[in-house]
Amino acid sequence: MGSFFKPLKNRLMAACVLSMILIAVLFLRFVDLRPEVSPDFFFGSNDPELAQSTAIHELFPSDEFLIISVAGREIFSPRYYDRLSSFSGDIEKIVGISRVISVATGPEDVRAARDSPFWQPLLISEDNRATLVIAFVDTNSPQSMIEEVEAAAALFDDGEAFHVRLSGMPYIVEQIRRSLTHDLQIFSAASLVIFAAILLIVFRSPVIALGACASGITAIFLTLLILEGLDQSIGILTANLAIIVFVLVQSQAIYLTANWRQVRDLGEVAAVRQAVSQTFRASFWCMVTTLLGFAALLNVAAEPLRQLGAGGIVGAIAALICCYLLYPVFLLFAVRRVDKKVTTKNSDTNARLGFVRYGSALCLILIAAASLPGLARLNTDPSLLTYFEKDGDLYEGLAFVDQNGGSSPLKLVVRLKDGGRLDTEIGYEAMWNLHNELLAEENVGTIISLPALLAEANSHPLAFLLPWREIVSLLSLGINDNVADNFLNEDRDQTLFLLRMKETGREEPRNAVMQRLQEVVNAVGFEVTLTGGVYMLQGRLSDLVARSLLTGTSMLLLLFGLIAWLVSRNWRMALAMTLTAALIPVTVLGGAGWFDVPVDIISAPAVSVCFGIAVDALIHLALALRRGGYPKKGLGAIARAMREQSVGIITSSGIIAIGFLIFSISAFPPTARFGGEIVIGALFAGAATLTLFPVLTRVFIPASRTA
Numbered sequence: 001m002g003s004f005f006k007p008l009k010n011r012l013m014a015a016c017v018l019s020m021i022l023i024a025v026l027f028l029r030f031v032d033l034r035p036e037v038s039p040d041f042f043f044g045s046n047d048p049e050l051a052q053s054t055a056i057h058e059l060f061p062s063d064e065f066l067i068i069s070v071a072g073r074e075i076f077s078p079r080y081y082d083r084l085s086s087f088s089g090d091i092e093k094i095v096g097i098s099r100v101i102s103v104a105t106g107p108e109d110v111r112a113a114r115d116s117p118f119w120q121p122l123l124i125s126e127d128n129r130a131t132l133v134i135a136f137v138d139t140n141s142p143q144s145m146i147e148e149v150e151a152a153a154a155l156f157d158d159g160e161a162f163h164v165r166l167s168g169m170p171y172i173v174e175q176i177r178r179s180l181t182h183d184l185q186i187f188s189a190a191s192l193v194i195f196a197a198i199l200l201i202v203f204r205s206p207v208i209a210l211g212a213c214a215s216g217i218t219a220i221f222l223t224l225l226i227l228e229g230l231d232q233s234i235g236i237l238t239a240n241l242a243i244i245v246f247v248l249v250q251s252q253a254i255y256l257t258a259n260w261r262q263v264r265d266l267g268e269v270a271a272v273r274q275a276v277s278q279t280f281r282a283s284f285w286c287m288v289t290t291l292l293g294f295a296a297l298l299n300v301a302a303e304p305l306r307q308l309g310a311g312g313i314v315g316a317i318a319a320l321i322c323c324y325l326l327y328p329v330f331l332l333f334a335v336r337r338v339d340k341k342v343t344t345k346n347s348d349t350n351a352r353l354g355f356v357r358y359g360s361a362l363c364l365i366l367i368a369a370a371s372l373p374g375l376a377r378l379n380t381d382p383s384l385l386t387y388f389e390k391d392g393d394l395y396e397g398l399a400f401v402d403q404n405g406g407s408s409p410l411k412l413v414v415r416l417k418d419g420g421r422l423d424t425e426i427g428y429e430a431m432w433n434l435h436n437e438l439l440a441e442e443n444v445g446t447i448i449s450l451p452a453l454l455a456e457a458n459s460h461p462l463a464f465l466l467p468w469r470e471i472v473s474l475l476s477l478g479i480n481d482n483v484a485d486n487f488l489n490e491d492r493d494q495t496l497f498l499l500r501m502k503e504t505g506r507e508e509p510r511n512a513v514m515q516r517l518q519e520v521v522n523a524v525g526f527e528v529t530l531t532g533g534v535y536m537l538q539g540r541l542s543d544l545v546a547r548s549l550l551t552g553t554s555m556l557l558l559l560f561g562l563i564a565w566l567v568s569r570n571w572r573m574a575l576a577m578t579l580t581a582a583l584i585p586v587t588v589l590g591g592a593g594w595f596d597v598p599v600d601i602i603s604a605p606a607v608s609v610c611f612g613i614a615v616d617a618l619i620h621l622a623l624a625l626r627r628g629g630y631p632k633k634g635l636g637a638i639a640r641a642m643r644e645q646s647v648g649i650i651t652s653s654g655i656i657a658i659g660f661l662i663f664s665i666s667a668f669p670p671t672a673r674f675g676g677e678i679v680i681g682a683l684f685a686g687a688a689t690l691t692l693f694p695v696l697t698r699v700f701i702p703a704s705r706t707a
Contacts, residue, residue: 008269009332016329020218027221031228034181053532056411059489060496064137066149066168067401071130072161076110080162087156087164088133094148096141102133121446125404130163132405137170146174165397167407169534175394176387179668184234187666188243191659192217195250198655203257211330212257216249219322223315230314232307240602240674241311244609247659248290248319251616251652252283253327258648260331272331280324282623285567286616290316292559293608296552305548308605360691364684368583371590378589380549381510381542382598383503384408384534387670399504406445406500410535412438412517414526415494422450423492431495434524438497441520443506443513448498450487494529501535510539545604553585556611568622576696577618580688584614588681602670603677610681617649617689631701638694646690653686 070087072080085104092100103113103123110131113119123132137145149171153164192213200209220242224234234241260275294312297305384407388395401407414434421427432451439447487496499517506513514536518528560581564574585607592599624645628637656678663675 009329012329012332016326020214020326023218023221023225027225031221031224033184033224033234034177050537052530053411053537056413056496056530056532059413059494059530060486062136062486064139064168064170066133066135066137066166066171067407068133068135068149068153069125069130069165069167069397069400069404070133071125071163071165071400074161075129075131081109083156083162084131084133087152087162090152090156091133091135091149094145094152096138096145097149098136098138100133100135103131121405121452122448125400127404130400130404132401135168141170143174146171165393165400167394167397167401169409172384172387172394172398176668179666179671183240183663183666183668183671184242187663187671188246190662191243192246194662195246195655195659198658199250199254202651202655203261205334207330207334208257211327211334212250212253214330215253215322215327216246216319218326219249219315219318220245222318222322223311226314226318227311230310232310240605240671241308241315243660243663244312245315245319247609247656248287248316248612249323249327250655250659252279252286252319252323254652254655255279255282255616255620255645255648256323256327257331258645258651262644268332272328275331276324276328278627279620282567282616282620283320283323285563285619286612287316287320289556289560289563289615289619290612293552293556293612296555297548297605304601305544305605312608357691358695360687361695364583364688364692367684368587368590371587371594374590374593375586377593377596378546378549378599379593379596380546380599380604381539382600383506384538385503386598386600387668389667389669392667402445402503404445406502408501408503408535408538409533410499410501410514410517411530411532412497412499412521412528413494413530413532414497414521414528417525417527419493421492422488422495430525434521434526435497437520437524438499438517441513441517443502444517445500445502447500450495453487499533499535509542510535511543514539541601545599545601549585549589549599549604549607553607553611556608557582560615564618564622567619568626570701572700573622573625573697576693576700577622579696580693581611581614581618583688583692584610584681584685587684588677591680592677597673597676600670600673603673606674606677606681609678610685614681614685614689617645617652617685618693620648621645621689621693625697630697635698638698642690642694649686649689653682657682 068091070084074080081104084102088100088102088104091097092105101123103110103119107113107116107119107123110124113123113131114128122134125131135149149166153166156162157164195216196209196213199212200206203209223241223245256275256279259279260271263271263274266274291313294309294316297309297312385395385398385402388398398407416422416427416430422431428451431449435447435449435451438444488494501510501513514531521528557578561574561578564577565571568574568577588607588610589599591597621641624641625637628640628644630637630641660675660678660682664672664679666672666675
């Protein structure tokens with residue numbers, strides 16, 4: 001046994017394997033892979049965008065709620081009412097449900113609810129073919145609560161006379177968490193298998209395929225372990241971080257392997273050492289560029305983007321460490337098939353290749369130019385419905401609820417401009433006027449407000465005996481569940497309007513809709529003091545996504561221009577590199593705009609990944625040009641650099657495209673869009689590096705025609 005450790009490569013392999021095992025054990029012991037997704041998953045608790053929502057909750061305490069639609073052939077029948085009563089009772093018994101409101105627990109019956117100004121918009125669908133059950137969820141409800149609600153819905157649902165659909169933010173959040181967990185477990189694992197198979201086919205070496213995959217998996221474990229140590233849990237974006245880190249390792253491992261295969265007349269240790277020396281500089285600059293790209297996300301207000309930024313920085317460093325400390329050890333045990341020396345092609349062949357390269361470069365420029373107008377059509381404010389498959393049960397339930405009263409909550413806290421009290425008849429009339437004006441807006445579904453509640457209370461036969469202030473006081477008593485306190489503050493000068501906004505058919509940004517609603521509020525003598533709810537948060541998020549795409553990409557291009565100059569030491573070549581890289585985000589985002597592909601917070605980071613892929617290929621090719629002596633050594637330097645790096649560029653782009661192609665068939669549309677954008681970006685990046693960049697280099701830096 002001791003003789004095994006005598007050769008240097010055996011000792012290195014033993015140390016490598018022990019390091020991998022140690023990192024894997026620590027990962028399994030300390031890292032929780034369950035993504036954490038909260039109802040306010042767009043923002044963190046300390047984000048300024050969430051401050052107003054928090055202030056609203058402090059003024060008007062309320063829990064999150066499930067919206068359960070129950071359709072039937074005849075909702076006014078006693079049979080439907082009895083079944084709804086049983087269903088509501090079972091739901092209320094579930095641990096985590098604080099209370100349930102339905103036509104079986106609030107009004108006398110379905111017809112009474114239909115005739116009530118308060119219950120009708122809250123519990124009856126617009127087509128009178130379904131009623132809604134509102135189930136309020138405790139803040140610390142167990143994760144199994146949603147599963148029990150689903151089980152109760154399945155038990156009572158018969159498909160026709162009593163058809164149950166689930167919606168509401170707690171249910172939506174749970175579905176997003178499940179989708180992320182599924183993709184993390186299934187698609188990430190499947191991608192790893194596909195990467196390994198392609199590496200095996202391309203390099204025809206089980207040792208290389210094993211080493212590349214083992215190094216990539218170790219980098220994933222190391223990244224998530226460090227993030228766990230930094231107390232950063234897995235969120236809606238870091239769930240895809242694993243495959244991004246794996247890709248970063250594979251990209252550099254492919255270039256390292258390609259350079260290793262071209263080393264001649266050296267022993268196995270010396271060959272690996274030379275390949276590492278030749279490749280590391282380019283890989284280091286690739287890591288720096290990737291790191292800076294992720295660092296640009298750290299100042300964004302949206303917490304998921306900040307989490308991805310921090311995770312990406314850690315992942316870029318971990319990928320470089322694992323690629324150059326672990327993977328080269330496996331190359332010591334691989335059989336090196338040295339590529340045959342390629343003779344210089346004759347002038348006719350070079351002319352044909354030049355014609356093809358110029359033609360391909362022109363095609364890429366035309367594609368980018370055609371994509372450019374699509375940037376103006378980019379949808380960074382997609383509907384909640386776009387997060388789910390159109391044929392899925394959740395989409396069906398969410399769409400039904402949206403069409404019958406709206407699905408996305410918006411909270412407006414308002415007060416009279418003169419600061420008057422609202423628990424008076426004058427205040428009631430003003431609030432009722434505002435209620436009706438807001439309800440007239442096309443994007444508003446239903447409104448739950450104090451005037452609607454007072455209108456219901458006023459329908460009591462003896463209500464005329466009491467003034468409005470006394471009715472409000474009665475509704476504030478514990479015996480009435482402190483109903484008024486959910487809509488009116490202690491000083492009785494601010495009130496809450498809870499709007500359910502429609503997502504289907506919306507053609508303008510949410511921020512524009514909210515701006516118009518504020519104008520309506522001002523026009524009737526009120527002013528908005530606080531704004532909150534998922535609708536508002538998504539509107540703010542769309543601005544942040546759009547801004548991060550613009551500023552982040554612009555900053556990356558500027559930084560890459562500087563790095564390109566440091567790499568090439570020639571400003572003309574740096575310009576050619578930067579122009580080539582700039583076409584990648586233009587093509588990906590412009591194509592998304594033309595084909596109406598939503599750019600949500602989960603799929604938006606795909607552009608940064610695509611940019612990183614383009615940067616890797618350009619840096620490796622530029623350094624090969626410098627080593628070849630371009631432009632002093634003429635066009636032959638370009639030919640040698642292309643022969644040296646083309647295998648790595650084609651393999652890297654192809655493997656990344658095929659590996660991420662599996663994400664495009666995910667049942668979670670944001671993940672599918674994330675994968676699809678990277679596939680397009682990877683293919684375009686590889687083609688642009690091999691065709692457009694050499695053409696621009698020759699245009700900007702004319703070379704001597706002597707080899």
